Amino acid sequence: MSDVLNTAVPVPASKPARFTMSPGAARIAFILAVLIVWEVLGHTVLNANFISPPSVILGSLPRVLGNPQILKALWDTLYELIVAFVISVVAGVLVGIAIGANRIALKSVVPMILLAYSIPQITILPIFTLVFGIGPASKIAFGVSHGIFPIALNVIAGMQTVERTHLTFARSLGASRLQVLRRVILPHITPSLFSGLRLTMSATLLGVVLAELYISTGGIGYYTRLFSDSFDPGAMFALVSVLGLMAVVLNEIVRRAERRASFWTTQNR
Amino acid sequence: MTGIRLGLSSRLIQLTTVLALLFLWYLATTNRWVNPVILPRLDLVWRDLVALVGTGAVYQHLAVTAFELAVAFAIAAVLGLAVGFWVGTSRYASLAFEPLIAGIYAVPLIIFLPLFILFFGLGVQSKIAFGASYAFFPIALNTIGGISQVDQRYLTLARSMKASQWLIFRRVLLPGALPVIVTGLRVGCITGFLSIIGGEMLAGLQGLGSQISRLSEAMNSSQMFAYIVFVIALALVLNFVLSAIENRFKPVGEVA
Numbered sequence: 186m187s188d189v190l191n192t193a194v195p196v197p198a199s200k201p202a203r204f205t206m207s208p209g210a211a212r213i214a215f216i217l218a219v220l221i222v223w224e225v226l227g228h229t230v231l232n233a234n235f236i237s238p239p240s241v242i243l244g245s246l247p248r249v250l251g252n253p254q255i256l257k258a259l260w261d262t263l264y265e266l267i268v269a270f271v272i273s274v275v276a277g278v279l280v281g282i283a284i285g286a287n288r289i290a291l292k293s294v295v296p297m298i299l300l301a302y303s304i305p306q307i308t309i310l311p312i313f314t315l316v317f318g319i320g321p322a323s324k325i326a327f328g329v330s331h332g333i334f335p336i337a338l339n340v341i342a343g344m345q346t347v348e349r350t351h352l353t354f355a356r357s358l359g360a361s362r363l364q365v366l367r368r369v370i371l372p373h374i375t376p377s378l379f380s381g382l383r384l385t386m387s388a389t390l391l392g393v394v395l396a397e398l399y400i401s402t403g404g405i406g407y408y409t410r411l412f413s414d415s416f417d418p419g420a421m422f423a424l425v426s427v428l429g430l431m432a433v434v435l436n437e438i439v440r441r442a443e444r445r446a447s448f449w450t451t452q453n454r
Numbered sequence: 455m456t457g458i459r460l461g462l463s464s465r466l467i468q469l470t471t472v473l474a475l476l477f478l479w480y481l482a483t484t485n486r487w488v489n490p491v492i493l494p495r496l497d498l499v500w501r502d503l504v505a506l507v508g509t510g511a512v513y514q515h516l517a518v519t520a521f522e523l524a525v526a527f528a529i530a531a532v533l534g535l536a537v538g539f540w541v542g543t544s545r546y547a548s549l550a551f552e553p554l555i556a557g558i559y560a561v562p563l564i565i566f567l568p569l570f571i572l573f574f575g576l577g578v579q580s581k582i583a584f585g586a587s588y589a590f591f592p593i594a595l596n597t598i599g600g601i602s603q604v605d606q607r608y609l610t611l612a613r614s615m616k617a618s619q620w621l622i623f624r625r626v627l628l629p630g631a632l633p634v635i636v637t638g639l640r641v642g643c644i645t646g647f648l649s650i651i652g653g654e655m656l657a658g659l660q661g662l663g664s665q666i667s668r669l670s671e672a673m674n675s676s677q678m679f680a681y682i683v684f685v686i687a688l689a690l691v692l693n694f695v696l697s698a699i700e701n702r703f704k705p706v707g708e709v710a
Contacts, residue, residue, distance in 0.1 A: 208549035215551070235573050296464035297471045305689045307652040307663075308682045311670030315492045391562045398567060398656050399667070409568035418572055428565045436560050 237419040242426065245419035250427070258404045259427060262397055265321050266435065269328030270389045274382065277333045281340025282366070295341060302334045306392070310399055319403060324396040331392030332385040339381025343374030379443035386439045390432050494676035502680035512684060518661040522578050522650050526585030527643050534590045534642065535635070538597020543627065552598055559591040564652065571657045581661065584653045589646030596638025600631030636703040640696040647692060651685060662688075 206214065220239050227238025237245070249255055284290045284298075310327060317323035347370055355365050397405040405428065412421035476496065482488050483495040506512040541547045541555070567584055574580035604627055612622045654663025662685050669678035 211550040212554050296467045300468045304686055305648050308685045394564050413572045429561050432561045
């Protein structure tokens with residue numbers, strides 16, 4: 186009886202003759218293959234003045250991170266990123282709640298925000314350096330000008346999903362405005378708030394790094410120019426890798442927080 | 455009906471905002487409330503803008519930027535569609551490579567601009583390569599996403615009628631995924647344009663972006679603002695035209 190069942194049901198999953206990797210393993214194998222090809226090409230075909238193989242980049246890492254001034258430039262960038270992110274989030278959430286809670290403000294201000302958001306901000310970067318100078322202030326300001334839009338727009342959008350009946354219910358129970366905000370609105374906007382945080386993080390990264398690279402008299406921008414002028418691709422790749430790692434770690438922190446905060450919603454994957 | 459009225463009123467609000475800001479700009483500069491280097495007089499900016507467009511001084515830079523964008527977009531579209539179709543049509547490849555592509559795109563690629571400059575130089579090649587790599591990701595990711603949302607029943611149906619791979623691609627996958635793919639192409643083109651302007655501003659010899667940063671270094675604010683206004687107007691026009699094209703590919707009833 187059981188034999189009949191076993192033979193009658195085809196089992197498509199079992200293909201014992203073929204070797205298959207899990208998708209994750211294939212991904213890692215692909216990355217390793219790219220690194221190996223890069224390493225081989227780096228020692229043979231590619232000009233060492235312009236591009237370095239991974240081993241040389243790794244070897245340059247202690248030299249780059251050992252330089253206290255480069256280390257300071259990297260810390261400064263991290264500091265600017267965090268400050269710009271915090272300012273964007275605080276200001277964006279406040280603006281978003283203020284606008285989202287008011288129907289007239291919603292209809293009148295949102296078009297202006299969308300208009301401002303549609304302007305390619307990279308073009309006005311020189312104005313930021315004219316106004317805020319070449320120190321951290323201009324980089325933070327440019328980061329905020331990128332970061333504030335996604336969070337504000339997401340909070341506004343999130344507040345539109347708050348169910349009217351919940352609001353009416355809370356008010357009929359005599360909840361104060363603060364209580365309504367704390368107990369009804371904030372839990373409701375949590376998912377869109379956190380996806381806004383993720384977008385704001387990548388926007389802030391873009392703004393701060395743009396300003397850092399634009400200002401070549403100090404900070405990261407100075408060293409990238411120095412390394413490219415002195416044909417030192419190993420140091421350049423090492424510096425850029427550290428920046429990239431910083432971006433990955435910051436993105437990952439926000440992404441994890443998002444997943445944690447909105448685990449109970451089904452719309453998130 | 456209400457949608458149209460809403461759209462009209464928000465356009466009106468935007469127009470009023472722009473006019474109010476221009477008026478404020480005019481007041482602040484003619485009364486010298488702000489340093490003219492930071493905010494030049496409105497009439498001087500207008501004069502320089504008219505001169506730029508009128509004498510054709512802007513066109514040689516526009517030509518460079520447009521050439522860079524055209525080549526970068528062509529490269530990104532070919533590679534993005536090819537990779538997107540290859541990854542999207544295989545379940546295994548999309549499990550293995552979609553997270554990789556999305557993960558790389560989550561890193562702001564602007565970080566790698568110095569490497570592009572080092573490798574390709576200050577000329578048009580580095581802008582093309584940088585713009586193409588920025589535009590590649592939305593195109594590839596949208597192609598993968600577009601294919602994945604094609605109704606599986608259509609595929610099963612086509613296969614059960616012994617449709618060839620090519621026929622399935624031509625008659626099922628492509629029409630089903632096209633609206634999402636076209637969105638990816640639009641986003642890729644806009645992103646490519648902005649990253650090319652950014653690349654020119656940070657390190658460039660020719661093109662609209664390099665003019666902005668050169669004029670800024672020369673403290674020639676009114677001409678710099680004229681270029682900024684020109685580039686912003688260009689971006690808005692590009693966005694408008696591409697959105698209009700995109701809407702033609704949307705199924706009836708979904709036009710935004």
